Amino acid sequence: MDGMIQGGWEWVAAAWGISLTVFATYAVLLHLRIRHERRREENR
């Protein structure tokens, strides 16, 4: 179609991939912080 940007899946993959990676990394780190705190409490 006239005027339409051709291709571009690499930008789509980068935007979705980086977003989901950032979000998942925060969720995992938060889980580890909670588990660390729980273990420290159990060991006291």
Place this chain on the structure above:
Amino acid sequence: MSAPQRRIAPEHWFGVAGLILLAVGSYLGLVEAPPERYMGEVGRILYIHVPTAWIGLLALTAAGVFAGLYLVQRRPRWDDLLTGCVEVGVILTAMLLIQGSIWARPTWGVFWTWDPRLTTAAILLLSFIGVLALRAFVEDPQRRARWTAVATLVAVLDIPIVYFSVKWWRTLHQDFSSPETVAGAMHWPLRINAFALLALAIWLILRRARLSRQRRSARATAPPATSTLVAGD
């Protein structure tokens, strides 16, 4: 005798719902929706970018509400939720700017420009990073909660400026979207991903509040001897 079963924390149901909705919304946005008339496939970035903007601003607005509640009632519960909203809001706003830059390169030709919407969003991110930095430097729990709440109320002043920047100034960024300006096939991925990110944000905010609660409980039961190091918050 069987070992006692650990109960699943109730906030995990938000996480499960969010992941299911995100899978459905991603499928609709990446597979089922047609390419946009001018942006082509690149327009699919908007199915994650726009919901991220909505939920990021919502999380930071909620932080402002919890900050006000804390200053009025001084309940630690509000400080726990405020911290969760700020952390999750910062993550979402950082994601928003990354997605926007990636979208801008093939459509505007640059990763970044000092457009009013982009600039005010960047100021918003830096302001709330500042709130978290301030929080990290204050040791006394009451003072930390009070200063966090006050700094949050200052930072949230930028939220309406971000939102209305596309109306108030001449800008490259698109105007507000509404059902009238978005084609029917593109509604569902936007809406479903918005509910997905809302559920995931609630999940993480409640998880972060749980961490604050655990740390407060550890401080309360810690022996007075200074040999034990107890985390701040």
